[in-house]
Amino acid sequence: MEKATKRIMLSTPTMHGEEMRFVQEAFDKNWIAPLGFNCDNLEMEMTKYLSRDLGREYYTLALCSGSSALHLAYKLAGVKPGDVVLCSDMTFAATVNPVSYEGGRQVFIDSERETWNMDPVALKRAFEKYPEAKVVSLVHLYGTPSKLDEIIAICKEHGAILVEDAAESLSATYKGRQTGTFGDYGVISFNGNKIITTSGGGMLITDNGDKRQKAFFWATQAREKAPWYQHEEIGYNYRMSNVVAGIGRGQLLHLEEHKARKKKIYERYAEGLKGLPVTMNPYLEETSPNFWLSCLLIDKGCEVTPMQIMDKLESYNVESRPIWKPMHTQPVFAGHDFITAGDKPVDEDVFARGLCLPSDIKMTEEEQGLVIEIIKSCF
Ligand SMILES: *Cc1c(COP(=O)(O)O)cnc(C)c1O
Numbered sequence: 344m345e346k347a348t349k350r351i352m353l354s355t356p357t358m359h360g361e362e363m364r365f366v367q368e369a370f371d372k373n374w375i376a377p378l379g380f381n382c383d384n385l386e387m388e389m390t391k392y393l394s395r396d397l398g399r400e401y402y403t404l405a406l407c408s409g410s411s412a413l414h415l416a417y418k419l420a421g422v423k424p425g426d427v428v429l430c431s432d433m434t435f436a437a438t439v440n441p442v443s444y445e446g447g448r449q450v451f452i453d454s455e456r457e458t459w460n461m462d463p464v465a466l467k468r469a470f471e472k473y474p475e476a477k478v479v480s481l482v483h484l485y486g487t488p489s490k491l492d493e494i495i496a497i498c499k500e501h502g503a504i505l506v507e508d509a510a511e512s513l514s515a516t517y518k519g520r521q522t523g524t525f526g527d528y529g530v531i532s533f534n535g536n537k538i539i540t541t542s543g544g545g546m547l548i549t550d551n552g553d554k555r556q557k558a559f560f561w562a563t564q565a566r567e568k569a570p571w572y573q574h575e576e577i578g579y580n581y582r583m584s585n586v587v588a589g590i591g592r593g594q595l596l597h598l599e600e601h602k603a604r605k606k607k608i609y610e611r612y613a614e615g616l617k618g619l620p621v622t623m624n625p626y627l628e629e630t631s632p633n634f635w636l637s638c639l640l641i642d643k644g645c646e647v648t649p650m651q652i653m654d655k656l657e658s659y660n661v662e663s664r665p666i667w668k669p670m671h672t673q674p675v676f677a678g679h680d681f682i683t684a685g686d687k688p689v690d691e692d693v694f695a696r697g698l699c700l701p702s703d704i705k706m707t708e709e710e711q712g713l714v715i716e717i718i719k720s721c722f
Pocket of ligand 1: 407408409410411434435437438482508510511531532533534543544545
């Protein structure tokens, strides 16, 4: 095996040319400011994309990042100082950080083995311990939809608001419906490594028009209706720029194609790694993940570690990455409660045995073949 001459990456932007057309239009009209026609159109086009086949209208709000969308979602959900928020434990810190911006307290919920997402059984236990909890924060990790029916039923039973972090799962569906449209508030990220990108950006989704308006108000510095600058609340500068919204409009034209290519990559790994003591990141039959990142899980009892594979891949100029390190093990969240369904945390085990593999849709079959050969050589 020869070292890859061009580095094989986890997930990088894939541009098609149409993006430039929308960006050029912004330049031609000298509309370089935040807000503007590309933002409006991106919101309309995303609304159309998310709402199709649903007979239900969703409102979208283009923002400067997925993180800012999450922050506004927690604000809309009414998180106040001291409030407990029941959060997915295995995720990127961006999911849960904004709870702290509002003074809320994260209580972390373990994963289950069938999707690696929040375990409904653990969530149920969490509500027994924290009956006062009013907000649940759920992530669809690596583009794999969570057990939404079970989680939503538990939220309903407890009158809790669901914030759905679909930052990684745009285009993934659960029983035919887009992730991000199940929660009271949904969040999408257009960060550079996501399935489509605006270089940096995000979006808030809600079926409540008044809430969308409130989020818009906060995102534009909370300017009251008055001829002068009048402020009665703390606001933020969270809007998306009209320039990068143009990139998003061009990218959206290729979303389904990106998803199909991501799926191919996952299937090639599943096929190529057959016979090794590993499995791929699992998903439910009734779901259609976007396969944002393909991950492997080394069988229990096998002596090979994810770090050994990562180091080996690195020596061949191939990028890979550990699974998101569970939030309850992060020093910044020391002392926060962590609820599991059984005796042993599932997500710590997935973290200890899992690895994210290169899932860049520009990766050639040959390059992926090399990645597979390197992994094989580790066993
Ligand atoms: C990327 C990501 C975010 C944050 O999105 P940004 O646009 O980078 O702010 C939030 N949650 C998850 C799970 C993510 O992967």
